[in-house]
Amino acid sequence: MIDIKVLGPGCANCKNTTALIERVAQEKSLPINLQKVEELREIMSYGVMSTPGVVVDGKVVHAGGVPSREKVEQWLT
16 A cells, blocks of 8 residues: 655645545555645655645655646556
């Protein structure tokens, strides 16, 4: 199972990023553990200064803006 965290205060881009990850995982029938992290201290502990940030299996893979569908598909392979 892939562990994914979306880091952000709950803004529109954060919600869109979460929805995109869920949609891609569902289409590919991949089991994911998706968490939303909205606590500022926890977000900053990852070194992310612009949200949304995405952490896959403990590694920051994206920060700032909604990621492309292609990027999300790469994370899930």
